[in-house]
Each structure stands twice: as structure tokens, then as C-alpha cells.
Amino acid sequence: MTDAQVIPLDGDGERRPRRKSPADPAPQGAPGEADTAGPAPETDDPTPTAGSEPAASEREVGDFERKLAGGLAFIRRRLEGDYEVDDFGFDEELTSDVLVPMLRPLYDKWFRVDVHGIENVPSEGGALIVANHSGTVALDALMTQVALFDHHPAHRHLRMLGADLVFALPFVGQLARRAGHTVACNPDAERLLSGGEVVGVWPEGFKGIGKPYAERYKLQRFGRGGFVSAALRARVPIIPTSIVGAEEIYPILGNARLLARVLGLPYFPLTPTFPWLGPLGAVPLPSKWHIEFGEPIHTEAFVEGAADDPMLMFNLTDQVRETIQHTLYKLLMQRRSVFF
Amino acid sequence: MSRVVLVTGVSQYLGSRLARSLRAEPGVERVVGVDVVPPQDDLGDVEFVRADIRNPVIAKVINAAEIDTVVHMNVIATPVGAGGRTSMKEINVIGTMQLLAACQKASSVQRLVVKSSTTVYGVSPKDPALFTEDMEPRRLPRTGFAKDSVEVEGYVRGFARRRPDVRVTMLRFANVFGPAITTPLTKYFSLPVVPTVMGFDSRIQVVHEDDALAALRACAVGEHNGTFNVAGDGHLMLSQAIAKAGRVNLPLLPPFASVARDIVRRAGLIDFSPEQVEFLKYGRGVDTAKMREVLRFEPAYTTAETFDSFARLHQLGRVVPVDAVRLVERELLSVAGRVSGGSS
Numbered sequence: 001m002t003d004a005q006v007i008p009l010d011g012d013g014e015r016r017p018r019r020k021s022p023a024d025p026a027p028q029g030a031p032g033e034a035d036t037a038g039p040a041p042e043t044d045d046p047t048p049t050a051g052s053e054p055a056a057s058e059r060e061v062g063d064f065e066r067k068l069a070g071g072l073a074f075i076r077r078r079l080e081g082d083y084e085v086d087d088f089g090f091d092e093e094l095t096s097d098v099l100v101p102m103l104r105p106l107y108d109k110w111f112r113v114d115v116h117g118i119e120n121v122p123s124e125g126g127a128l129i130v131a132n133h134s135g136t137v138a139l140d141a142l143m144t145q146v147a148l149f150d151h152h153p154a155h156r157h158l159r160m161l162g163a164d165l166v167f168a169l170p171f172v173g174q175l176a177r178r179a180g181h182t183v184a185c186n187p188d189a190e191r192l193l194s195g196g197e198v199v200g201v202w203p204e205g206f207k208g209i210g211k212p213y214a215e216r217y218k219l220q221r222f223g224r225g226g227f228v229s230a231a232l233r234a235r236v237p238i239i240p241t242s243i244v245g246a247e248e249i250y251p252i253l254g255n256a257r258l259l260a261r262v263l264g265l266p267y268f269p270l271t272p273t274f275p276w277l278g279p280l281g282a283v284p285l286p287s288k289w290h291i292e293f294g295e296p297i298h299t300e301a302f303v304e305g306a307a308d309d310p311m312l313m314f315n316l317t318d319q320v321r322e323t324i325q326h327t328l329y330k331l332l333m334q335r336r337s338v339f340f
Numbered sequence: 341m342s343r344v345v346l347v348t349g350v351s352q353y354l355g356s357r358l359a360r361s362l363r364a365e366p367g368v369e370r371v372v373g374v375d376v377v378p379p380q381d382d383l384g385d386v387e388f389v390r391a392d393i394r395n396p397v398i399a400k401v402i403n404a405a406e407i408d409t410v411v412h413m414n415v416i417a418t419p420v421g422a423g424g425r426t427s428m429k430e431i432n433v434i435g436t437m438q439l440l441a442a443c444q445k446a447s448s449v450q451r452l453v454v455k456s457s458t459t460v461y462g463v464s465p466k467d468p469a470l471f472t473e474d475m476e477p478r479r480l481p482r483t484g485f486a487k488d489s490v491e492v493e494g495y496v497r498g499f500a501r502r503r504p505d506v507r508v509t510m511l512r513f514a515n516v517f518g519p520a521i522t523t524p525l526t527k528y529f530s531l532p533v534v535p536t537v538m539g540f541d542s543r544i545q546v547v548h549e550d551d552a553l554a555a556l557r558a559c560a561v562g563e564h565n566g567t568f569n570v571a572g573d574g575h576l577m578l579s580q581a582i583a584k585a586g587r588v589n590l591p592l593l594p595p596f597a598s599v600a601r602d603i604v605r606r607a608g609l610i611d612f613s614p615e616q617v618e619f620l621k622y623g624r625g626v627d628t629a630k631m632r633e634v635l636r637f638e639p640a641y642t643t644a645e646t647f648d649s650f651a652r653l654h655q656l657g658r659v660v661p662v663d664a665v666r667l668v669e670r671e672l673l674s675v676a677g678r679v680s681g682g683s684s
Contacts, residue, residue, distance in 0.1 A: 068676050072669045079665050081583030084644075085575055087625055088469045089543045167622075168465035170539025170594075177543070178577075187468045187475070 088159070088188070090180035095157065099179050100149050106139075107146040110286050111245060115147045117293040123154040126193040126236035127296070129200045130227060130320050132219055132328060133208030135246035136269045138162075139284065140209075141202060144243065145179070147291050148198065159192050160200040161185075161227075165266070186230055193234035201227045203317075210267035213251035217244070217328050225317035232307040232316075237296035240320045242327035245289030248338050250274065287338050290331050294323055342369035344448075345560060346407040348393055348439065349414030350386070351375035353521050354455075354549065358411065358556050359386040365561055372405050374398065375414070376431075393435040399442035402449065409451040410443055411560050412436065415492050417457075417485045418524055418611040425484070432488035433495075440499040443506070453559045454496050454510045458545075458569060458626050459486035463618040469543075470627040473512070473567050484613035493567075509559040514571035514626060517646050518549035519653040526650065527610040532659050534582045535600040538591035542623025543575040548641035548649070555637050568635050569626040572643040578620060584644075585651045586658030 074097065077083055085091045107113050121127055129148075134140060145158040160176075161184035167173040182188045184201065192199045202208060207220040231238045254270035274281030297320065306312055345362050349355040350373025363371045363385045371386045373379070379388060387405075391397050393414055402410075415432045422428040443449045461467070462477035481487045493510060500508040515525045525546075528534065547570055555570045582589045592600055601612045631637050641649065 065673070065676055065680060069673055072672060076665055076669050079583060079660065080662065081576070081580040083580065085543070085577055085580070087543075087575055089541075089575065089577060089623075091577075164466045170537075173465060174539060174541045177541075182469050183466055185466075185468050187470075187472070191470065 085178075086180075088180060088182045088192070089177035090157075090159070091178045092157065092180075095179050096149070096155075099175070100146055103142055103146050104150070107143055107150070110284070111143060111249075111289040113143055113147060113245075113289040113291055115151045115291050115293075117295075118147070118151050120239055120293045120296055121148065121152055121156065121198060122237070122296075123152075123156075124196065126196050126234055127198045128189075128193060128227060128231040128236055128238045129158065129198060129241050129293070130238055130324070131200065131202055131241035131243055132217075132324050133202035133204040134211070134216065134243070135284075136209055136250035136252055136271070138202070138209060139249060140243045140246035141200060143246075143289065144200060144241065144291060156198050158200045159197045160202075161189055163205060184226075186226055189227065189230035190234050193230060193236045199230075203227055206266040210252065210255070210269065212255070213247070213253060216247035216251075217332060219321055219325050219328075222317050222321050225313045228313050228316045228320070229307040232299050232302055235300050237298050238316075238320055239296050240294040240323040240327070242292045242294065242324050242331060243289065244291075244328060244331040244335060245287040245338075248287040249284035251285075285339075288335070288340055290335070292327055292331060294327055297323075342367055343409055343561070344368075344370045344372070344405055344407050345409040345411060346402060346405070347371060347373045347386075347411045347413060348435075349375055349412075349416070350383070350388065351377050351379040352413070352416075354516065354552065354556075355413045356381045356383060356386075357549075358413065358553055358560075360384050361553060361557055362411075362560055365557065367561065370405065372401065372407065374401060393439045394430060396438065396442070398439055399445060402442050402446045406448045407446065408448050409453070409560055410439070410449055411453045411455075411556060412439060413455045413556075414439075415455065415457075415485075415489060420611050428485075429488060432485075433491050436492045436495050440495055444499060444503055449503075450506055451560070452496070452499070452506055452508045453556060454492070454508070455556060456493055456496075456510045456512045456567075457485070457489045458512045458514050458571070458624060459615065459619075460489045460493055460512060461624060461626070462486065463615065463622050463624055465622050467622065467624065470625045471569070472627045473569055473630055481615055484615055486613075486615050507563065507565050509564045510567040511555055511559060512567065512569050512626070513552055513555075514545045514547045514569070516549055516552045517546035517650060519649050521549045524610050524612060524616060528612075529581065529585050529587065529650070530654060531587065531604075531609070533588045533590050534585075535590045535592050535597065535604075536578060536582070537597045537617065537621050538593050540621040542578045542620055543625055544578055544581055544623060544643070545571045545575050545625050546643050546646050547571050547639060548646040551639040551641055551646075554640070555631075555635070558635070558637055564635055566630075566634065568631045568637075569628050570631055570637070570639070571626050571628050572639050572641050572646050573628075574643045575623075575625060576643055576647055578623070581647055583660075584647055585654060586660045586662070588659050 083093055131144060141160055148156050148158045157180055160181040162176055162181050164183060166176050167183055189199060203223040204220040205223060211220060250269060250271045252269045252271060256268040256270055260268035345368055347355055347359040350359050356379050359371050359373045360383060362368055372389055373383060373386045374389045374391045376392050378390060389401050391401055414435055416422055416428055419425045419428040422431055443452060459481060461471045462479045462481045464479035466478045481490055496508060496510055516523060517525060579589055601617055604610050605612060
């Protein structure tokens with residue numbers, strides 16, 4: 001179902017316009033060279049009409065060349081620093097063309113994610129996605145990002161609020177910033193939401209992803225409800241989202257507390273395969289996933305200053321939590337088996 | 341009313357340019373510049389007084405000239421020119437204390453503009469993406485220039501409380517950058533091979549030297565009050581900035597990164613404080629809404645444009661030539677074209 005946007009690197013040239021300087025030799029140079037070589041109509045016109053349909057092999061060649069040209073131009077822009085990041089360090093080109101495509105096989109082939117209720121996410125303007133957290137590592141968050149980008153008609157990017165630890169880690173923190181995520185704090189949440197972005201929060205945090213297998217699909221405490229006040233201040237809808245399948249990818253049977261403390265981690269998971277099988281133990285079990293974006297809770301109706309009413313915050317937090325919990329039970333009832 | 345302006349730190353690049361441009365401003369009668377070393381540039385009509393702001397002599401200068409506007413630019417960022425960290429701290433902290441003490445006694449003083457820095461927000465992985473003026477640092481700076489800046493700001497706030505009749509403006513500048521100025525960051529990007537910390541890529545936000553001057557000038561002659569972040573629009577990633585300058589990015593494992601810092605420092609190339617290494621790991625961004633809305637100041641250059649103006653001037657030092665990259669790209673494409681052409 002994602003065939004339309006799987007072509008990496010150059011596929012997005014048709015989806016959104018890209019700034020190119022007139023001095024840029026690559027796109028002009030490529031068809032010029034190809035002219036003498038043969039498959040010129042292909043490279044000159046990316047959408048061949050039915051009348052001038054060339055042989056299939058020629059089309060493949062043209063396609064390959066276009067891909068190559070796109071890929072090389074991408075690498076050149078990277079080498080020259082010719083790309084843009086926003087105030088959060090979000091690199092849209094890299095995310096759309098490299099990071100999400102890297103996750104896509106995991107999403108499509110391994111977890112075979114089924115998405116429900118994607119229409120509950122608005123096509124423009126801010127929205128706050130609040131979801132349950134599970135699965136030892138935050139793969140559920142990454143899969144939600146792919147779901148929103150691939151299946152939402154507006155191809156929306158999910159901007160997540162992550163734990164401090166994520167941004168202190170080498171490589172991980174850098175990638176998280178590039179992919180558009182930021183530290184979970186109210187100023188950043190409000191800035192993103194009022195800037196019209198879709199923001200994702202997993203309020204259970206480490207309590208959620210690090211919980212033992214026996215407690216699967218039981219929502220943990222929902223932080224301090226800071227996400228509710230951020231949504232209220234920015235006047236954006238809250239979308240309770242339920243993710244089923246992530247609990248089974250790395251079932252946590254035990255927690256090596258001493259090792260976790262030594263390594264400075266919130267927990268050190270012991271699963272049936274990790275760390276016993278070494279790197280092989282890091283392969284997630286191929287459970288079948290469902291992500292349901294629920295009915296939005298609108299916040300426009302609340303009066304000015306409602307975000308400073310702690311009772312209202314607690315009530316709204318509970319409402320979101322209950323909605324997610326009930327949807328989880330409903331999805332679990334409908335599910336035929338963990339793996340299919 | 342014609343004004344008499346005192347500029348401290350006038351022998352430095354920004355100080356001397358500011359003093360000269362203030363002198364050209366209508367309504368400014370006199371500009372007095374003070375510094376411990378004589379200026380290298382021609383100061384023109386600016387009166388230079390060789391004085392140390394750490395010394396009570398500064399009070400005499402203020403009284404004698406009946407100064408009404410003080411622009412304090414003498415908070416220095418590196419110990420190299422100052423003769424060591426101890427001396428740098430003295431110039432920054434004791435110098436500011438003496439200057440403010442003199443201002444407090446001088447009834448002629450009506451306006452104080454202080455050049456501060458966004459380093460007061462510290463650096464940590466927990467930082468919000470953008471700091472507004474009213475945010476506290478997540479991790480207080482503990483060393484060097486950043487710590488001095490925090491202390492200087494503290495004394496300036498104290499002064500503002502004691503002399504409520506004086507308009508006090510503090511401008512927190514992002515790294516001042518540009519084709520002419522020399523700072524640790526410009527030196528860093530001038531290295532042919534730029535060492536970075538492996539696994540980290542920070543957001544960099546800079547302000548063009550011309551914009552920094554324009555903001556200082558606007559505050560010196562204007563009627564503003566308060567603390568403002570001043571920075572160019574947008575961000576660059578560190579690796580992106582290195583690529584734009586045509587330098588080679590050399591990611592080092594953290595222990596080697598501090599060794600590299602030591603070597604560069606000992607060689608007298610760049611004086612990098614531990615704080616600056618943290619800055620290169622996590623970066624920092626500031627919100628400039630208040631600068632636009634209250635100060636009504638619009639920078640002429642974005643961060644990327646500032647960086648390009650710097651990179652253009654340093655073209656000669658490019659290690660990664662633009663033409664070669666494009667040539668390789670064209671060659672690869674033509675080879676691919678020929679191969680596929682032959683096969684079909």
C-alpha cells in the first residue's frame with residue numbers, strides 16, 4: 001500500500017518542490033549525457049505518456065539513471081552543507097528520504113502495522129498525539145512516526161518529545177534531533193504545537209517501556225500531565241493513540257538492576273533472547289501491530305487560563321489515559337494472535 | 341540633548357567599530373573610548389583614554405567628560421590577549437564592578453548598555469531547543485567566559501536596582517561571527533581539519549558582526565530597557581557548517597577530543613574552554629522574538645548567510661573543493677549513461 005512513496009532519494013522530487021540553484025549541473029547534466037546514450041525521453045520527462053511508452057528495459061535503465069542522479073545530487077548537497085534544518089535541528093530532507101525509508105521495511109514487512117483512525121489527525125495545524133509506551137526500546141514511537149508520514153494524506157512528520165537521556169547519548173541524540181524530536185519540556189512542546197506541528201508524547205516514559213512482560217498493556221502512571229497543559233495553551237486537539245503489538249517484541253522477564261545502575265540506564269532488560277544470544281537477541285520478535293489514532297479531544301472550548309487549573313489537568317489526563325486503556329482492551333479482544 | 345558616550349574595550353574589533361559609528365550618529369557630541377592597550381585601528385574622532393576599568397581612575401574619566409551613556413564591551417572571551425585566565429577574570433568581573441561603581445556615583449549617567457552573551461544559558465543535553473530571556477540555565481556555567489558573563493549580568497542587575505533612573509540594556513549575543521572578526525569560533529572553522537566530538541552534532545546559531553554592531557548602536561542611542569537575545573535567524577548543524585566552509589570534519593572519540601583541545605590550545609591556535617567543547621556537543625539556540633517585538637531590531641543576516649559571508653572570504657582555505665565534487669558527480673553519471681546506453 002506504500003508503493004507510491006517507497007522510491008528513496010529522488011522519489012520526493014515529485015512530491016514537494018526542492019530548491020535548486022540554476023548553477024546546479026547535476027539535473028541538467030544527467031539528461032544531456034543520457035541523450036547520446038539512448039534512453040533520452042525517459043530522463044527528460046519523468047512521467048512518460050502512454051503514446052511514447054518505451055520498452056520496459058529502457059524504462060528501467062532511465063529509472064535507474066534518475067535514481068542515480070537523485071542520489072548523487074543528494075550526496076553532493078550533503079557534502080556541501082546545502083540543506084536546511086529548523087530551530088530544533090530537524091532535517092526534513094534526511095528524515096523523508098533516508099531515516100523513514102530505513103524504518104519502512106521494519107514497519108511494512110516485520111511488524112505489518114495496521115493503522116486505524118488516521119483521519120483523526122488533522123491535515124494541517126498542531127495536534128498532540130498521546131500514546132501508550134512499551135517494548136523495551138522506543139520502537140513504538142518510531143513506528144508511529146512512519147505511520148503518520150506514510151499513511152496520512154498530508155504526509156505529516158511526527159515531532160516527538162523524548163527523555164533527557166536520549167539527547168545525552170552519542171549518535172542517538174544526534175539522530176533524534178535530525179529526525180525532528182526534542183527534549184520533553186513545556187517550552188518546546190508549546191513552541192512546536194503553536195507552530196502547527198504534530199507532536200507525539202509517551203507520558204509513561206521509562207515506566208512504560210521498561211515494565212515487565214506480566215504487566216503488558218497495563219498503562220503506568222502518566223507523568224505530571226504536562227502534555228495536557230501544553231495542548232491547552234496551544235489550543236490544539238489531543239489525540240489518544242493506542243499501540244498494540246509492541247509489548248511482545250522484547251518481552252522483559254527480568255531486570256538486572258545492578259547492571260543498570262552501573263551503566264546509568266533506567267533498567268537493563270532480560271528477555272528470552274537478550275543478552276543470552278548476544279546481538280541476535282536484539283532482533284525484535286515479529287509481532288503483528290495495530291496503531292489506532294482515537295477521537296480527538298478538543299481544547300478550543302476551554303476558557304483562557306484553564307491550563308493553570310490543576311483539577312482540570314488531572315481530569316483531562318485521566319480521560320486520555322482511560323481512552324487509551326479502553327482502546328487497548330478493545331484491540332486486544334479483536335486480535336486473533338500475537339503474530340498474525 | 342547631545343550625548344557623551346563612553347565605550348569600554350575600544351581597542352577590540354567590535355569596540356572600535358562601534359565607537360566610530362556612534363561618533364557619526366547625529367546627536368552624539370563626544371565618544372570617549374577606554375582600554376588598557378592602544379587601539380590598532382584609527383579611531384578617528386573618538387577620544388581615546390588609556391585606562392584600566394579595574395582601577396578607580398575610570399570614575400574620574402566618567403566625571404570629567406560628564407558621560408551620559410556607557411557601553412560596556414569589555415567582557416572578554418579568551419584569556420589569550422588578556423594574559424591568562426586570572427587576569428581575564430579580573431578584567432571581566434572586577435572591571436565590571438569598578439565600572440558600575442563609578443556609574444552609580446556619577447549622576448550624569450543615564451544609560452547603560454552591556455554586551456553579554458548567550459553563554460549565560462549554559463550548555464546541557466536537557467536544554468530546550470530555544471531559550472527565551474526569562475529562562476534559567478539547566479546547567480549553570482562553571483568556567484571561563486560563560487561564568488564571567490553570568491557574574492557580570494548579576495552585577496548589572498544589582499546596578500539596575502540601585503539606580504532605577506538609569507536605562508539598562510543587556511544584549512545577549514549568540515556567537516558573533518563574520519568575515520572580519522576573529523573569535524575562537526572563527527578560528528575553529530578556519531582549521532583545515534576541524535575536530536569534532538564523535539556521535540554529537542550541535543546546532544549552531546550566530547549573529548553577523550554588522551548586526552551585532554547595529555543592535556549595540558540602536559541601544560546606545562535609543563530608549564530601551566531590559567535584556568534581549570540577539571541572534572541571526574535559523575540554525576546550522578555543526579557538520580553542515582564545516583561542510584559549507586569546505587573543511588574536513590574529523591570526529592574524535594570523546595577522550596581524544598579533549599586531547600585535541602589541549603593540543604590546539606597549547607599550540608596557541610585556539611583557546612577552547614571545556615564549556616566550548618560542550619557547546620560543540622549539544623549546541624544552543626535562543627529565541628529572538630523579544631528582540632523583534634520590543635527592541636524592533638531585525639538582523640540583516642541569517643545564520644546561514646552569516647556563515648556564507650565568512651566562508652566566501654575563506655575560500656582559499658577550502659580543503660574540499662566544490663568543483664571536484666561536481667566533477668566526480670558528472671563523471672559518475674556519464675559513466676552510468678554510457679554503461680546503460682551500451683546494454684540497451
